[in-house]
Amino acid sequence: MKLPVPHTSPGMADRSSAVMNNIDGPDSIGAGAFRILPLQQLPTIGFMDLWAYRELLYFLAWRDLKVRYHQTLLGILWAVLKPCSMMVVFSIFFGWLSRMPSDGIPYPLFVFSALLPWQLFAHTLSATSHSLVSNQHLITKVYFPRLIIPISAMAIGLVDFGIALFVLVAMLLHYHIPILPQILTIPMFMLLSIATALGVGLWASALNIRHRDIGHAIPFVTQLWFFATPVAYPSSLIPASWQAWYGINPLASVVEGFRWALFGSGDGEGKMLMFSLLVSSILFISGVYFFRRTEQTFADVV
Amino acid sequence: MNDLVIRAKNIGKQYALGDGRHWGRTVQTYIRDAFASYRDAEGTPTCDAKNRVIWALNGVSFDVRRGEVLGIIGRNGSGKSTLLKILSRITPPTTGWAELVGRVGSLLEVGTGFHPDLTGRDNIYMNGAVLGMTKREIDRQFDAIVTFAEIETFLDTPVKRYSSGMHMRLAFAVAAHLKADILLVDEVLAVGDAAFQQKCLSKMDDVSREGRTVLLVSHNIASILNLCSTALLLGRGEVLAYGGVRDVVDHYLSGSISVQGETQLHSHDKVPSEQELSFEAIRIRDGHGRVTGSIDAVQGCTVEVDYVVHREIRGGQVSLELWNGEGVCVLCTTDLDSCPESKSTARYPGLYRVSCRLDPTWFRAGRYWISLGASMPGLRALDEAPHAISFEVIDTGSIEHKLTQGRRGVIAPTIQWSATHLSTVNT
Numbered sequence: 095m096k097l098p099v100p101h102t103s104p105g106m107a108d109r110s111s112a113v114m115n116n117i118d119g120p121d122s123i124g125a126g127a128f129r130i131l132p133l134q135q136l137p138t139i140g141f142m143d144l145w146a147y148r149e150l151l152y153f154l155a156w157r158d159l160k161v162r163y164h165q166t167l168l169g170i171l172w173a174v175l176k177p178c179s180m181m182v183v184f185s186i187f188f189g190w191l192s193r194m195p196s197d198g199i200p201y202p203l204f205v206f207s208a209l210l211p212w213q214l215f216a217h218t219l220s221a222t223s224h225s226l227v228s229n230q231h232l233i234t235k236v237y238f239p240r241l242i243i244p245i246s247a248m249a250i251g252l253v254d255f256g257i258a259l260f261v262l263v264a265m266l267l268h269y270h271i272p273i274l275p276q277i278l279t280i281p282m283f284m285l286l287s288i289a290t291a292l293g294v295g296l297w298a299s300a301l302n303i304r305h306r307d308i309g310h311a312i313p314f315v316t317q318l319w320f321f322a323t324p325v326a327y328p329s330s331l332i333p334a335s336w337q338a339w340y341g342i343n344p345l346a347s348v349v350e351g352f353r354w355a356l357f358g359s360g361d362g363e364g365k366m367l368m369f370s371l372l373v374s375s376i377l378f379i380s381g382v383y384f385f386r387r388t389e390q391t392f393a394d395v396v
Numbered sequence: 397m398n399d400l401v402i403r404a405k406n407i408g409k410q411y412a413l414g415d416g417r418h419w420g421r422t423v424q425t426y427i428r429d430a431f432a433s434y435r436d437a438e439g440t441p442t443c444d445a446k447n448r449v450i451w452a453l454n455g456v457s458f459d460v461r462r463g464e465v466l467g468i469i470g471r472n473g474s475g476k477s478t479l480l481k482i483l484s485r486i487t488p489p490t491t492g493w494a495e496l497v498g499r500v501g502s503l504l505e506v507g508t509g510f511h512p513d514l515t516g517r518d519n520i521y522m523n524g525a526v527l528g529m530t531k532r533e534i535d536r537q538f539d540a541i542v543t544f545a546e547i548e549t550f551l552d553t554p555v556k557r558y559s560s561g562m563h564m565r566l567a568f569a570v571a572a573h574l575k576a577d578i579l580l581v582d583e584v585l586a587v588g589d590a591a592f593q594q595k596c597l598s599k600m601d602d603v604s605r606e607g608r609t610v611l612l613v614s615h616n617i618a619s620i621l622n623l624c625s626t627a628l629l630l631g632r633g634e635v636l637a638y639g640g641v642r643d644v645v646d647h648y649l650s651g652s653i654s655v656q657g658e659t660q661l662h663s664h665d666k667v668p669s670e671q672e673l674s675f676e677a678i679r680i681r682d683g684h685g686r687v688t689g690s691i692d693a694v695q696g697c698t699v700e701v702d703y704v705v706h707r708e709i710r711g712g713q714v715s716l717e718l719w720n721g722e723g724v725c726v727l728c729t730t731d732l733d734s735c736p737e738s739k740s741t742a743r744y745p746g747l748y749r750v751s752c753r754l755d756p757t758w759f760r761a762g763r764y765w766i767s768l769g770a771s772m773p774g775l776r777a778l779d780e781a782p783h784a785i786s787f788e789v790i791d792t793g794s795i796e797h798k799l800t801q802g803r804r805g806v807i808a809p810t811i812q813w814s815a816t817h818l819s820t821v822n823t
Contacts, residue, residue: 157522237486
């Protein structure tokens with residue numbers, strides 16, 4: 095170990111080295127020391143750090159789930175009630191009164207199969223975008239990889255989705271819908287839904303911590319997004335020449351993908367799906383990047 | 397040979413004042429700034445709000461050896477907590493760097509991550525995980541935590557039904573069982589009842605004896621003296637003193653805060669002509685006659701008040717109220733108390749100075765405020781200066797004060813007791 099040199103500038107040598115661990119710079123107290131440096135740009139996900147804190151991720155998700163239906167009479171039934179009541183309302187107004195076309199699928203099933211991935215998206219988006227602000231007491235008091243917060247916030251949406259899935263299976267049986275081989279692609283569409291929600295959610299949560307406007311905008315944006323997504327109507331209503339562009343909304347592909355996997359309805363949406371994958375990847379990667387770039391200042395600006 | 401576990405080098409932290417510059421601005425400030433720049437063009441001088449920054453820390457360097465307990469002291473806003481936040485990686489420094497060897501546990505607050513709806517059992521796991529313990533570690537320590545917190549019977553009750561004392565005990569119990577090589581502790585001892593505080597103090601003592609390194613931020617000079625071997629005194633973000641705990645505490649109690657201890661109350665030009673009396677200044681002097689903002693609990697202190705009489709008055713009095721940090725008025729005294737016969741003596745125009753001696757040996761440690769009033773009793777108020785000055789009574793660990801720590805009461809006087817052996821009882 096070198097003797098401390100008074101007033102050596104912390105300067106460029108330290109800042110340019112992006113590696114945070116095991117720096118043998120001037121004055122270092124030795125290998126194995128963790129070095130805290132001024133604001134860094136962190137383009138990586140920091141996967142090692144996330145892995146090291148996986149138990150906290152688990153506990154935060156567990157807390158959210160445990161508190162979720164605390165002191166309610168219906169408890170977990172709410173996860174079933176919400177999509178079911180929406181399905182009933184849509185079936186009455188669109189299916190029965192407006193005679194909305196539904197690609198030959200019974201309308202309640204048509205709506206419910208779309209509500210599932212939609213609610214997974216909407217829950218995830220809403221939970222992740224508010225997650226940082228609602229956990230600010232943690233951010234200002236303890237260190238942990240900040241990505242853990244929005245990631246753990248996704249748990250509720252997933253669990254609710256899983257529960258509603260039972261209802262979907264019951265409905266499939268009720269309507270005697272044959273199981274198609276492409277049902278195996280459902281996880282892929284779920285992933286697309288989650289990735290889109292998380293991408294937007296990461297942007298929103300990191301911005302929301304500075305501008306609470308985002309928190310007000312998210313429910314409103316979600317509502318608009320809902321109408322831009324073919325949940326209550328089939329995407330075949332959209333002129334054929336616009337179909338591919340419709341994929342700019344990844345949720346359109348998710349919803350149509352779910353219907354395709356379950357009922358084999360509509361096909362040739364390859365172009366639309368490509369668009370969606372592209373948009374979703376851009377949202378997700380830029381979301382992670384923006385989040386990581388700004389996360390070190392969260393405690394100061396919250 | 398190399399047993400340094402913390403090295404901080406030139407750490408600086410800059411904060412923007414006001415609304416946090418371009419990121420934190422709301423629409424209103426955007427508009428306001430737009431107008432501000434318009435006024436600038438007109439040549440009106442405006443305060444450049446955008447460039448107002450404050451260095452919460454500036455050029456802070458220190459080394460800590462393994463097993464050392466370093467106390468960090470300083471007035472409010474001196475940067476103590478910011479320093480701990482940087483070392484615990486909650487916020488990055490603006491300049492400089494720090495290195496830490498080993499597992500770092502930061503206790504900037506006890507009970508971080510507690511959720512009111514979760515049971516005591518669940519919260520132990522939640523809080524432990526937030527502090528960086530693994531599930532296995534918590535499992536292993538679980539019984540010890542429960543015993544330490546004395547909450548066995550309430551383990552499956554949601555913590556929102558806990559008394560604040562139970563809540564605190566549980567929170568501290570988890571924190572006290574955090575196994576870390578370096579502990580960063582901020583003011584957590586300022587909570588809980590006295591018996592539990594004592595328990596926590598001895599637990600902390602154990603911690604340092606086990607060879608763990610502790611950085612302790614505290615206002616409580618007595619616990620700093622008890623626990624720490626070295627200390628760092630911060631003032632306005634800079635290191636004012638660093639070294640052996642006794643020297644640093646002495647420095648803290650004397651020189652560094654002598655700017656406090658005096659308040660100018662009125663300037664002459666502001667006094668309305670019809671006013672008969674106005675307060676000029678108030679100052680606190682310690683036992684040696686020095687003006688200071690903090691009083692050693694065993695020394696005396698003198699309150700000195702300057703006032704100006706503008707027109708001759710008869711029957712006026714100057715009164716002083718002493719308030720403690722909890723907002724309780726501890727006492728009220730007037731300059732007529734000791735010589736009631738002077739009630740009707742005239743005060744002719746001119747500058748006056750009155751002083752009274754307060755005996756801090758019956759003070760409890762903590763912050764006090766003095767409010768001044770001058771009146772013609774029963775007639776009218778002449779002048780008043782609420783919360784004219786504040787000062788701190790510091791417990792330097794004198795034996796009397798250690799004994800009174802756990803007691804109730806606004807004041808803690810030493811009262812003479814006598815005992816007489818009356819008879820012998822055969823048992």
